Amino acid sequence: MSVRPWAGRPQRCAQALAGAAVALLVLPFLGACQPRRDPARLIVASRNRIDTVDPAGAYTVGAMQLLSAIGDPLYAIGTDGRIEPRLATDLPRISGDGLRIQVSLRRGVRFHDGTPFDAAAMVFTLERFLAIGKLSYLIGDRVASVRATGSHSIELRLRRPFGAVSQLLSAINLTPLSPTAYRHHARRQLSDRFIGTGPYRLSFFTPQQQRLEPFAGYWGRPPANRGLDLVALSNSTALFGALQSGEVDGLLSTSLELDHQAALSRQARRGLLRQATGPALEIGYLTLLTDQPPLNDVRLRRALALSLDRRRLVERVSQGLNLPLRGLVPPVLPAGTPEPWPAYNPQQARRLYRQAGYCGGRRLPLELTFRSNIPSDRLFALTWQALLQRDLGDCVTLAVQGMESTTAYRQLGDGAFQLIVLDWMGDFPDADNYLMPVLGCDKARGDRCLQGASAASGSFWTRPGLEAELRRSASLSGDPRLALLRRIQRQTAAATPYLPLWLVQPRIWVRPDLDQPRFDGSGRVLLQELRRP
Amino acid sequence: MSRSNRLLRYVGARVALAPVMLWLLASLVFLLLRLAPGDPVDALLGTRAPEAARAALRAQLGLDQPLLQQYWRFLIGLLQGDLGTSLTNQQPVRAVIGQTLPASLELGVVALMLAAVLGLAVGFSGIARAESRLDLGARLYGIGTYALPSFWLAMMAQLVFAVWLGWLPVGGRFPPTLLPPSGTGFYLLDSLRDGLLHHHWQNLLGSLRHLLLPAGTLAVLLSGIFANALRLNLRRAMDSDYVEAARSRGLSERRLILRHALPNALLPVLTITGITVASLIGGALLIEVTFSWPGVAARLQEAIAQRDYPLVQGIVVVVAALVVMVTVAVDVLLAWLDPRLEF
Numbered sequence: 118m119s120v121r122p123w124a125g126r127p128q129r130c131a132q133a134l135a136g137a138a139v140a141l142l143v144l145p146f147l148g149a150c151q152p153r154r155d156p157a158r159l160i161v162a163s164r165n166r167i168d169t170v171d172p173a174g175a176y177t178v179g180a181m182q183l184l185s186a187i188g189d190p191l192y193a194i195g196t197d198g199r200i201e202p203r204l205a206t207d208l209p210r211i212s213g214d215g216l217r218i219q220v221s222l223r224r225g226v227r228f229h230d231g232t233p234f235d236a237a238a239m240v241f242t243l244e245r246f247l248a249i250g251k252l253s254y255l256i257g258d259r260v261a262s263v264r265a266t267g268s269h270s271i272e273l274r275l276r277r278p279f280g281a282v283s284q285l286l287s288a289i290n291l292t293p294l295s296p297t298a299y300r301h302h303a304r305r306q307l308s309d310r311f312i313g314t315g316p317y318r319l320s321f322f323t324p325q326q327q328r329l330e331p332f333a334g335y336w337g338r339p340p341a342n343r344g345l346d347l348v349a350l351s352n353s354t355a356l357f358g359a360l361q362s363g364e365v366d367g368l369l370s371t372s373l374e375l376d377h378q379a380a381l382s383r384q385a386r387r388g389l390l391r392q393a394t395g396p397a398l399e400i401g402y403l404t405l406l407t408d409q410p411p412l413n414d415v416r417l418r419r420a421l422a423l424s425l426d427r428r429r430l431v432e433r434v435s436q437g438l439n440l441p442l443r444g445l446v447p448p449v450l451p452a453g454t455p456e457p458w459p460a461y462n463p464q465q466a467r468r469l470y471r472q473a474g475y476c477g478g479r480r481l482p483l484e485l486t487f488r489s490n491i492p493s494d495r496l497f498a499l500t501w502q503a504l505l506q507r508d509l510g511d512c513v514t515l516a517v518q519g520m521e522s523t524t525a526y527r528q529l530g531d532g533a534f535q536l537i538v539l540d541w542m543g544d545f546p547d548a549d550n551y552l553m554p555v556l557g558c559d560k561a562r563g564d565r566c567l568q569g570a571s572a573a574s575g576s577f578w579t580r581p582g583l584e585a586e587l588r589r590s591a592s593l594s595g596d597p598r599l600a601l602l603r604r605i606q607r608q609t610a611a612a613t614p615y616l617p618l619w620l621v622q623p624r625i626w627v628r629p630d631l632d633q634p635r636f637d638g639s640g641r642v643l644l645q646e647l648r649r650p
Numbered sequence: 651m652s653r654s655n656r657l658l659r660y661v662g663a664r665v666a667l668a669p670v671m672l673w674l675l676a677s678l679v680f681l682l683l684r685l686a687p688g689d690p691v692d693a694l695l696g697t698r699a700p701e702a703a704r705a706a707l708r709a710q711l712g713l714d715q716p717l718l719q720q721y722w723r724f725l726i727g728l729l730q731g732d733l734g735t736s737l738t739n740q741q742p743v744r745a746v747i748g749q750t751l752p753a754s755l756e757l758g759v760v761a762l763m764l765a766a767v768l769g770l771a772v773g774f775s776g777i778a779r780a781e782s783r784l785d786l787g788a789r790l791y792g793i794g795t796y797a798l799p800s801f802w803l804a805m806m807a808q809l810v811f812a813v814w815l816g817w818l819p820v821g822g823r824f825p826p827t828l829l830p831p832s833g834t835g836f837y838l839l840d841s842l843r844d845g846l847l848h849h850h851w852q853n854l855l856g857s858l859r860h861l862l863l864p865a866g867t868l869a870v871l872l873s874g875i876f877a878n879a880l881r882l883n884l885r886r887a888m889d890s891d892y893v894e895a896a897r898s899r900g901l902s903e904r905r906l907i908l909r910h911a912l913p914n915a916l917l918p919v920l921t922i923t924g925i926t927v928a929s930l931i932g933g934a935l936l937i938e939v940t941f942s943w944p945g946v947a948a949r950l951q952e953a954i955a956q957r958d959y960p961l962v963q964g965i966v967v968v969v970a971a972l973v974v975m976v977t978v979a980v981d982v983l984l985a986w987l988d989p990r991l992e993f
Contacts, residue, residue, distance in 0.1 A: 254703035
């Protein structure tokens with residue numbers, strides 16, 4: 118039986134509807150109740166959740182960007198790509214044997230807690246980093262010890278000569294820390310506070326939000342804004358929307374979906390936003406398993422190199438935002454040009470496949486692994502698969518499979534992948550930081566690397582004398598070093614254990630009422646220059 | 651044995667079983683994490699660190715010790731209330747949970763309250779005019795909200811109210827231009843306290859503005875469950891013999907519903923509420939991710955990707971403990987309320 122308990126009382130429904138209408142009317146009221154914003158304070162958003170602000174524990178791009186605003190390195194890479202002394206007064210002085218480095222430190226610099234910056238503080242910082250730094254291998258491999266030689270000078274003793282020591286000391290992880298503030302954290306991390314010497318002091322920290330206030334006692338040019346709030350939103354759509362709605366003033370491109378980046382770039386071209394691009398220091402590349410059939414045949418590796426239509430792939434995968442790359446060293450760095458890997462040439466590729474016994478009825482089966490949690494990797498895999506099918510479908514067939522990145526990293530050294538898409542950005546901008554991590558080899562048998570970076574990266578390729586050349590290049594400087602690095606790249610390209618794919622340029626978009634932003638030579642936004650005129 | 655004694659014995663058994671369940675769960679999580687390929691060093695250092703550096707970091711994080719030793723340390727720590735230290739930022743796991751769990755609970759409680767009001771109102775309206783357009787609308791609402799993909803609704807709400815209309819923020823838990831209130835970690839309560847004590851009402855408004863979209867979206871999604879449950883159970887109750895008997899005694903329809911049918915119809919709704927609360931304690935992952943809500947579910951997802959073993963274990967154990975507590979509480983409440991239940 119049906120019941121009508123309130124039959125004849127339609128006003129109840131009307132009341133309910135009125136209630137809903139009132140609730141909806143409250144929304145714009147709440148919208149109007151936005152906290153008032155100081156126009157000289159800016160909000161910059163990104164997808165970068167920052168777990169720790171301790172330079173010893175920080176390793177993500179977002180953390181490095183934050184550290185570059187609240188800390189100062191000894192040296193910095195300027196917007197023109199040149200090394201500039203920052204907390205050092207001049208370039209390092211290298212002893213005749215190349216094993217001792219003298220660095221003079223700037224006087225009159227103070228930490229955010231008011232204590233003076235001196236040699237003891239720098240020694241404290243470097244020793245702390247060597248002891249507990251997650252990336253301590255950066256200097257631990259090269260620096261044997263550090264000591265103060267005066268109140269404002271230090272000496273580094275190197276394990277072996279290293280020509281790019283200024284670049285190494287530009288790593289933001291080595292930014293000095295106040296020994297007073299960190300006295301209880303000399304051998305453990307301090308994740309949520311930072312006392313350094315940078316133009317901003319960190320006044321509030323959570324992984325999702327960091328508040329930066331201009332440091333009144335800063336030794337250099339004071340920030341152009343009255344402070345910054347760096348916020349992390351966890352998805353690309355929210356970030357895109359936040360900039361569109363004016364909720365944030367600037368947006369960093371790290372981890373932003375390429376579709377959103379392309380849309381923002383289009384808006385910037387129409388003058389609706391301002392866009393700045395930094396030096397392209399992040400590379401995407403393919404690792405080839407060279408010690409197992411079929412890719413132990415160099416003809417097939419070269420054929421694959423000739424089968425890569427980078428221009429089209431970059432267009433399809435990144436809508437033209439990334440740049441095609443034919444070298445392991447980014448072209449903005451010395452030794453990055455000329456790019457020695459061959460350009461797309463399907464005819465020549467076909468000849469090589471034929472020489473190896475493929476094409477016309479026999480197809481080379483290959484398996485490409487991509488990191489399933491990185492959308493551009495997947496898009497690349499599918500696009501290349503389709504392009505190969507179209508252009509060289511009778512010679513090669515590509516199967517693609519996704520795998521979560523951490524799982525894939527664990528299996529790289531086991532030789533689990535015929536072909537895998539990876540990326541890399543050096544911790545400091547120098548060719549050594551791009552070649553050594555893929556070509557280094559501690560133990561080899563012929564052309565097969567048994568132990569070392571090449572084996573760990575899943576290629577297992579080396580050649581007799583390569584490790585010695587890499588070490589020698591690290592000890593050289595100037596033109597001899599460039600010549601040697603170029604030769605190493607040429608020889609690597611001839612053997613093709615890796616296939617460089619593209620370069621990723623960091624970007625920032627800001628609201629049109631802000632001044633044009635700029636990047637430094639390390640690929641970080643100069644946050645202190647952001648300004649609403 | 652009297653019913654109250656049986657009830658006490660039932661509660662005692664449930665409470666006594668809880669630690670065993672937690673131990674089993676904690677052990678399972680511990681084992682599964684170690685069985686999964688990749689470890690924190692792979693997640694932290696990626697592909698390029700030298701093997702010596704990887705080994706050093708592994709030793710620093712205690713991952714080079716035998717599995718049994720790691721498990722023993724984990725269990726001893728757990729018994730002492732020490733959940734360990736996060737591998738990614740060296741913060742105590744308790745502190746990380748202390749920062750993220752209140753966010754999830756706040757979102758969950760507010761969403762649940764809104765969902766209950768909305769869902770019960772819609773469910774009730776179906777009874778007001780059975781088989782009418784209103785009833786049809788209520789049914790469609792119940793099915794529709796239940797079937798809607800949560801991420802889609804969340805993104806649409808974000809697009810309309812935050813991006814197009816600009817009424818509410820796109821994401822986050824608090825305006826970046828203000829400093830979050832200190833205290834319990836429940837920003838709504840802390841902001842209310844600040845407002846009452848110091849007349850800082852901006853904090854409360856800021857909290858509300860940030861809470862409204864995620865909580866509203868979650869509430870709409872959950873309200874369908876309440877609406878359907880109430881509608882069906884109320885309809886069943888209204889058709890039952892005891893209601894018919896009461897009607898024949900001349901009781902008004904309003905009294906019939908409020909005094910006779912509704913209490914019985916609400917019992918299954920209470921069970922559903924319990925299950926929903928239990929699922930919300932672990933956070934509503936898609937809502938948290940879409941609205942950048944810094945809750946425990948989003949943190950757990952990141953911790954899994956980072957292979958932050960202690961943090962994953964800690965979150966799972968704490969959330970499981972709360973879920974066990976809530977389910978026991980709901981079971982006991984039901985047993986107490988419903989004399990028909992046997993235990």
